[in-house]
Amino acid sequence: MPVHSRTAAIVGVHNTRQARRLEGSTSRTLAVEAISGALDDAGLTLADIDGISAEDRGSALIHDLRLGPAWLGRQFGTGMVQEACAAVEHGLAEVVVVVAAQAAVYVDRSSTAPWTRPENEFVAPWGLFTAAEFALVARRHMEVYGTTREQLSMVAATIRTNGHHNPHAVYHGRGPFKPDDITASRPIADPFHLLDCAMTSEGGCALVVADAGRATSLRKRPIHVLGSGVDFFGPSYRHPPSWDLVGRDSRLPNGLVGRRASDLAFGQAGLTRADVDVLELYDPFSFEIIRQLEAFRFCPDGEGGAFVQDGHIEITGTHPVTTDGGLMSFSHAGSSPQMLQRVIRGVQQLRGEAGPLQVPDAHVALCSNGGAGALFSTVMLLGDERP
């Protein structure tokens, strides 16, 4: 098929088992297991792959899985899927596997997880870590807009209850949760309590990206990437995570990071916010859901707290969010796995594979990564058909 008529789609996904610890597993064994699972899901084999994206492990995997000559991706998180789609659509590769996995990395439990600890000289000596960085964004919003502790608890209780019902979640069966349960958990970094925060766990995941034109030879219906966008304000955890950090376009502060990205994604897809059936929002901390609902224009600025309080985001609501339990309850196996798992959950929802948490008639999913504590946001719109 001529390159110009290609449209990339997600044709296979797989999560390995996720757990607080996976004894005997390494990041490599989980990555290979995830690749095999995603290929099986797609009905493809290793011989079909001619591209891989695996952060800094991609080149080694090309060698050790004998994939060469192959295209090599360099992005992280959802950016890996965006980059893989671009590679397929531009003819740089036919079938790309995107993979991330982590085990046996967070072993010193006296400190917070290693990926949360900044090393920068203008941050580290003041004891910041991811929870504190995101707390600085949340506190500013609470002071300026009156967002309440109760509203944060509504978010965390909703997402953790989703995880409670998800048989594949690390914290399956731990709930259901009421807002008071969140507020009663021990304080971590004000306003965040333990249950406002992502967990730490181990696991792997992979996706296969290929031309949708191959669909007839595939095992499952392809899920289309209808649009995507990327917003960065700078490197994470080196500069003050200020809501009001602006570039030369001073209309878009860091607190609204992702607004430009979401506008671009919806523009590419030819869709409106009302077309979205399920929001697989990135949930490193409870407040981040409120911020994204505003930044992505699902509710007016400053009204995200009231929006979640009205029940919109529950699994039966108008805007069901983070339906597998997310980073709080499903899994957080390091940087890229938990980001890619937002996209995988979107695919599961559009395929009708979300089990007890299936959103009825889900045709369009919005998936996101990042957040204002991290100074970046990525947005991806998935659809079960191309409009």
Place this chain on the structure above:
Amino acid sequence: MSIKLLPQYADLPHAVPGPLTAPFWAGCARGELLYQRCGRCAAATFPPAEHCRECLAVDQRWERGSGHGVLYSWTVVWRPVTPAFTPPYAPAIVTLDEGYQMVSNVIGADVDQLRLNLPLKVTFRAVGNELHLPYFEPADQLSNSTEVSS
């Protein structure tokens, strides 16, 4: 119950300053809060950069700030990032009078005293073996930063 926010005392994680950042830390050791100001357009830059973030001129000049600012946002950490830190401590973003923001901790205040736009002033503390850290305390408080080495 009022809980007083204190400075840290143990050896803390910190990076070795490079050529671009060493003047800032040397200033801290003297009890001076330095920042860069562009020689061409006068924009303030922090953390330090080789060029002005406003006009891109490579004419960054170190100036001594007043050390006064206001509290832009804060958190109170109860689960420390590493065992080197003693909780509670209060990471904060401070908006300096000179027009830039920096990360620090608020000390010398009660946890309940933290509020938006609380006037603050810098105070330096020798922490661990070799670090002189700028902290911020409420501006209406008499400084007790007598332990600064000069």
